[in-house]
Amino acid sequence: MSSRLQKVAASVELEDIQGLVRFAYKHHTRAVFLLLRVRDAVAARAWLARASVADASARDSLAPTALQIAFTSEGLRALGVPETVINGFSLEFLAGMASDAARSRRLGDVAESDPGRWRWGAGARVPHVALLLYALPDHLGEWQRSIEAQCDGGFETLARLETSDLQGVEPFGFVDGISQPQLDWERRRPVQDRQQPSYSNLSCLGEFLLGYPNEYGLYTPRPVFDARLDPAAMLPRAEDAPEQADLGRNGSYLVLRQLHQDVSGFWQCLDARARGDPAQRKHLAEAMVGRTMQGEPLVTLGAHASGANGSGAGAGQNAFTYRSDPAGLRCPLGAHIRRANPRTADLPFGSSSIVSRLVRALGFDAAARRQDLIASTRFHRLLRRGREYGAAMPVERALGGQSAAGETGLHFICLAANIMRQFEFVQSAWMMGTRFNALAGQSDPLLGDRNPDATGAATSGYSMPQREGPDRILSGLPRFVTVVGGAYFFLPGLRALRYLATVR
Amino acid sequence: MTPQDAFIVVAPIAARRGQDLRKLLDSMNSQPGIADPANPVVPFGQFDRLHFARFAVLDDPNLADIETYGVPRPNVPTYLAFLGDCDGPARELLSDLSRRAASGLRSIFACCEGFDDKADLLAWMQAHNLPGAATYVNWVGRTVRQIREESALQRALSARVAREAFASGAAAQQERRELIQFVQEEVRAGCLVLTPPEATPLGWALASLANAIAVPLIGLAALPLLLVLSPFLIIQLRRLETTDPEICPRPSLQSVQQLQLLEDRDVTNQYTALGCIKPGLFRRWLLTVLLALADYACRHICTHGFLARVQTIHFARWVFLDGKTRLVFYSNYDGGHEAYMDDFINKVGWGLNVLFSNGVGWPRTDWLILRGCRGEMSFKFYQRRHQLPTQVWFKAYPGLALTDLERNQRIREGLEMPRVSDTQALEWLKLL
Numbered sequence: 029m030s031s032r033l034q035k036v037a038a039s040v041e042l043e044d045i046q047g048l049v050r051f052a053y054k055h056h057t058r059a060v061f062l063l064l065r066v067r068d069a070v071a072a073r074a075w076l077a078r079a080s081v082a083d084a085s086a087r088d089s090l091a092p093t094a095l096q097i098a099f100t101s102e103g104l105r106a107l108g109v110p111e112t113v114i115n116g117f118s119l120e121f122l123a124g125m126a127s128d129a130a131r132s133r134r135l136g137d138v139a140e141s142d143p144g145r146w147r148w149g150a151g152a153r154v155p156h157v158a159l160l161l162y163a164l165p166d167h168l169g170e171w172q173r174s175i176e177a178q179c180d181g182g183f184e185t186l187a188r189l190e191t192s193d194l195q196g197v198e199p200f201g202f203v204d205g206i207s208q209p210q211l212d213w214e215r216r217r218p219v220q221d222r223q224q225p226s227y228s229n230l231s232c233l234g235e236f237l238l239g240y241p242n243e244y245g246l247y248t249p250r251p252v253f254d255a256r257l258d259p260a261a262m263l264p265r266a267e268d269a270p271e272q273a274d275l276g277r278n279g280s281y282l283v284l285r286q287l288h289q290d291v292s293g294f295w296q297c298l299d300a301r302a303r304g305d306p307a308q309r310k311h312l313a314e315a316m317v318g319r320t321m322q323g324e325p326l327v328t329l330g331a332h333a334s335g336a337n338g339s340g341a342g343a344g345q346n347a348f349t350y351r352s353d354p355a356g357l358r359c360p361l362g363a364h365i366r367r368a369n370p371r372t373a374d375l376p377f378g379s380s381s382i383v384s385r386l387v388r389a390l391g392f393d394a395a396a397r398r399q400d401l402i403a404s405t406r407f408h409r410l411l412r413r414g415r416e417y418g419a420a421m422p423v424e425r426a427l428g429g430q431s432a433a434g435e436t437g438l439h440f441i442c443l444a445a446n447i448m449r450q451f452e453f454v455q456s457a458w459m460m461g462t463r464f465n466a467l468a469g470q471s472d473p474l475l476g477d478r479n480p481d482a483t484g485a486a487t488s489g490y491s492m493p494q495r496e497g498p499d500r501i502l503s504g505l506p507r508f509v510t511v512v513g514g515a516y517f518f519l520p521g522l523r524a525l526r527y528l529a530t531v532r
Numbered sequence: 533m534t535p536q537d538a539f540i541v542v543a544p545i546a547a548r549r550g551q552d553l554r555k556l557l558d559s560m561n562s563q564p565g566i567a568d569p570a571n572p573v574v575p576f577g578q579f580d581r582l583h584f585a586r587f588a589v590l591d592d593p594n595l596a597d598i599e600t601y602g603v604p605r606p607n608v609p610t611y612l613a614f615l616g617d618c619d620g621p622a623r624e625l626l627s628d629l630s631r632r633a634a635s636g637l638r639s640i641f642a643c644c645e646g647f648d649d650k651a652d653l654l655a656w657m658q659a660h661n662l663p664g665a666a667t668y669v670n671w672v673g674r675t676v677r678q679i680r681e682e683s684a685l686q687r688a689l690s691a692r693v694a695r696e697a698f699a700s701g702a703a704a705q706q707e708r709r710e711l712i713q714f715v716q717e718e719v720r721a722g723c724l725v726l727t728p729p730e731a732t733p734l735g736w737a738l739a740s741l742a743n744a745i746a747v748p749l750i751g752l753a754a755l756p757l758l759l760v761l762s763p764f765l766i767i768q769l770r771r772l773e774t775t776d777p778e779i780c781p782r783p784s785l786q787s788v789q790q791l792q793l794l795e796d797r798d799v800t801n802q803y804t805a806l807g808c809i810k811p812g813l814f815r816r817w818l819l820t821v822l823l824a825l826a827d828y829a830c831r832h833i834c835t836h837g838f839l840a841r842v843q844t845i846h847f848a849r850w851v852f853l854d855g856k857t858r859l860v861f862y863s864n865y866d867g868g869h870e871a872y873m874d875d876f877i878n879k880v881g882w883g884l885n886v887l888f889s890n891g892v893g894w895p896r897t898d899w900l901i902l903r904g905c906r907g908e909m910s911f912k913f914y915q916r917r918h919q920l921p922t923q924v925w926f927k928a929y930p931g932l933a934l935t936d937l938e939r940n941q942r943i944r945e946g947l948e949m950p951r952v953s954d955t956q957a958l959e960w961l962k963l964l
Binding site for chain 2 (some may be wrong): 123397452453485
C-alpha cells in the first residue's frame with residue numbers, strides 16, 4: 029500500500045485483523061461485494077473455516093486479491109452460533125439496520141428510502157454474510173467465479189454489488205475520501221479519560237477496533253466470555269479481563285449502505301438555480317459540499333489547524349478546522365463536509381488560560397456557547413471504505429439528462445466500534461438533523477431526505493451565509509440520494525472468524 | 533415578565549385499573565406517545581399557557597436493585613404522574629384544567645386510589661401536586677404566546693426579506709425600516725400579533741429576591757458547622773464512593789425499542805426516569821442539599837438559555853417521591869436521545885454525577901464529580917434502564933427547537949429597538 033506505513037505497537041496483532049481496517053485497498057481497483065444467505069449451515073461453516081482472508085500486516089497488502097468477510101447478527105444465528113455468544117454484541121448490531129421504524133426514522137430511511145422498498149437488507153432479504161472481494165486490475169473475474177463456486181454449497185447469493193473505479197471521484201463529480209481519521213496504531217494515546225481542548229485527527233484504536241481502549245479510555249462492550257466456551261483456545265484473551273475469551277478483539281462493526289445517486293437530478297437542479305451559468309452552478313455545488321470538486325476545502329487551509337494532523341493521501345486537504353469561519357461565510361454551516369466532520373473539540377475554541385477554560389466549561393461565555401451547539405467530534409468518527417458503482421457521468425451529460433448505462437451511486441461502507449455513537453449519531457444528529465448548528469428547515473444538502481417535518485414544515489432548503497446580508501437560501505431541493513439497501517455487519521478478527529465457523 | 537411554573541400530580545394507580553388507564557391514555561394520542569392537542573380527554577391545545585405536559589406511569593422495574601445494598605426492596609405503589617410546565621402559577625393552570633377538562637381528568641384519576649368522583653377535582657389535584665426539588669426553565673419569562681407570535685413573525689419576515697448583499701449600512705437600515713413598516717401593517721391587519729410582555733408579578737419578584745438572598749445566608753450560617761464536619765463528611769463520602777455497588781447491566785433490546793418507538797417524532801423529545809436514592813441518611817441529605825443548590829442555580833443563574841454548557845433543554849425537573857427515598861427526573865430536550873446523552877457526558881458530566889450519583893447503582897464516581905457517567909456505556913445502559921415510557925406527551929409548539937425560539941426572540945427584540953447602528957441593522961437582517 030502506502031510506502032509510508034505507520035509504525036504499529038507490538039501489542040496490536042495485525043495478523044489477526046482484517047486488512048480493511050488498515051487499508052482501503054486503493055490499488056485493488058476491481059471489487060465486488062457478495063451478499064449471501066446461508067443455505068446449508070454445515071457447508072457454510074466448512075467454507076468459512078478455511079477461507080483465505082487478507083489480514084492487516086503489510087507483507088501481503090499488494091497480493092493480487094484480498095477477501096474480507098463480515099456477518100450480520102441474523103447470519104451468526106443462521107450459522108448456528110449460540111445465542112449466548114451472539115448476545116454479547118451491541119444492541120444496534122443485534123437489531124439490525126432495518127429492524128424497526130424508530131431506527132429508520134432516526135437514520136432518515138423514510139419515504140423513498142424506506143426499508144420496505146429496499147432491494148436488499150430488510151425482511152427476508154437481510155444478508156447473512158458479506159464477502160468483500162478486492163483485486164488488482166485483471167485479477168477479479170476468475171477469482172470471483174472460483175469463490176462463488178466454492179460458496180455455492182453453503183450459501184445462496186442475495187445480491188452481487190458490483191463496483192466501479194471512478195478514480196477517487198464520487199458520482200456527483202467530487203474527489204471523495206479525503207477526510208479520514210488517523211488510527212493510533214502505535215497506541216501513543218495514553219489509556220485515560222482526559223479532556224481534549226483541540227481537535228485532532230488521531231483516533232484511539234478502540235474507536236474502530238473492538239478489544240482496545242476507545243476515546244473514553246474504555247473498552248467498548250463486546251462478546252467477552254468464560255474461556256471454557258473456547259476450549260480449543262482459538263480466541264484472544266481480553267486485555268481488560270485476561271482470564272476471559274474476547275470474540276470482539278481485532279474485529280469491528282461494518283456498516284454497508286447502497287446509496288443511489290441521482291447525478292442528472294443533482295446537476296439539473298443546480299443548473300436551474302444558476303440560470304445556466306456554469307461557473308455559478310459549480311459554485312453552488314461546491315458550497316453544498318464544502319470543498320471544490322478537486323477536494324480543496326472552502327475554508328483556509330492550515331488556519332488554526334494545530335493538531336489537525338492528517339496523514340496519507342489528501343493530508344494537506346485535511347489540515348483545517350472551522351475556527352476561522354464561525355459564521356460559515358466561506359464554508360456554509362450546513363455544508364456536507366461540515367456536517368460529516370465538524371472538527372470540534374471537547375471545549376469550544378478560546379484562549380487556553382484556566383479562567384477562560386472554566387468560563388467556557390460552565391457555559392458563561394456567550395460567543396463560545398454559539399460554537400458549542402455541536403458535539404465533540406472525536407467521539408463520532410467514521411472510517412470510510414466505500415466504493416462507487418455505475419459509470420461516471422460528466423456534468424455536461426448529466427445536464428442533458430442522458431442516463432448513464434444503469435444507475436450510479438455509492439456502496440457506502442464505514443467501520444466503527446460503536447454503531448450507535450458513531451454511524452447512527454453522525455447519520456441522525458449531523459446528517460439528517462434539521463437543527464444542526466442552529467440551522468432550520470434543512471438537512472444534509474446531499475443526503476437529505478427532504479421530507480417535510482411532522483408539522484409539515486419544509487426541510488428541503490440550504491442556507492449560504494453572506495457577509496453583507498441575510499443567508500442566500502436554496503429552497504425546494506429535490507432528493508439526490510436514495511438508500512436502496514443496507515445492513516450492519518461484524519467484521520471479525522481472523523481467529524474470531526474461525527471460532528464463529530466452528531462454535532456450536 | 534411572566535414567570536414559569538410546573539406541576540406534578542402524583543397518585544397511586546388503583547389495583548386492577550392499570551390496563552384501563554393505559555388504554556385511556558393511549559386513546560389521547562395521535563401517534564405513539566404523542567398527544568393529539570385536540571383529544572377529547574384532555575384537549576391540551578386549548579390551554580394557551582401550557583408549554584409541555586405528560587402522563588407517565590411511574591412503575592419502577594428496578595426496585596430490587598437496592599437489595600444489593602443490603603436493604604429490603606421498598607414497598608411502593610405504581611403511580612400515575614400528570615405533569616406539565618406552564619406560564620404563570622401552576623395553581624391557575626390546574627384550575628383551568630379542572631374547569632375545562634373535568635370529565636376527562638376525572639375518568640383518568642378514577643383509575644387512581646382514593647379518587648372520589650364527587651370530590652373537588654382541583655382540590656384533589658392540588659393535594660397530590662408534589663413540590664419540585666429543583667426546576668430548570670430554559671428561558672425564564674418566555675411564554676407560549678410569545679413563542680407562537682414570534683414564530684409567526686419570523687416566518688413572515690424571512691419570506692419577505694430581500695436575500696441580497698446590501699451595498700451599504702444605509703441600504704441595510706432602509707431594508708430594516710421597510711420590514712418594520714411591513715410588520716406594522718400586518719399587525720394592523722390582524723395578520724401578526726405582538727403582545728407586549730405582562731408586568732412581572734410583584735409577589736413572585738419579591739419571593740425570588742428573598743430566595744436569592746436567603747439561600748446564601750443560610751449557607752453562610754451553616755458554613756462553620758460544615759467546615760468542622762468536613763473531614764468526617766469527606767471520609768464518609770469516599771467510603772461510600774469506593775463501596776457503593778454499580779448496577780449497570782445492559783437493558784433488553786425490547787425495552788429500549790419500546791422507548792425509541794416514542795422518540796424522534798418532533799425536534800424535541802421527552803425523557804422520564806425514576807430510581808431509588810441510595811440507602812442511608814448521608815446520601816439523602818447530600819442529595820437534598822445538592823438539589824437545593826441546583827435549584828438555586830436554575831432560579832437565579834441559569835435562566836437565559838443554558839444549563840451550564842447544555843443549551844438543548846426546554847424544561848427539566850427533579851421531584852422526590854416516597855419520603856425522599858426515590859427521585860423522578862423529567863425533561864424536554866431538543867435532538868435525539870443519543871445526542872442528549874452525549875451532551876450530558878461530554879459537557880456537564882460533573883453536574884450529572886453530583887446529583888445522580890446518589891441514586892442506587894450509578895457508575896462509580898470519585899469526589900462526586902469525576903468518572904461516573906464518563907463510564908460511557910455503563911452510564912448509557914444505566915439511564916436507559918431507569919427511563920420510563922411517557923404514555924402521553926404534549927408540546928405546545930411542535931417543530932420549534934430552542935435555537936429557533938432564541939433566534940425568533942432576537943428578531944422580535946431587534947424589531948422593537950427604536951434605533952440601531954448600521955452593523956446592528958445588518959446583524960438583524962442576517963437573523964432572518
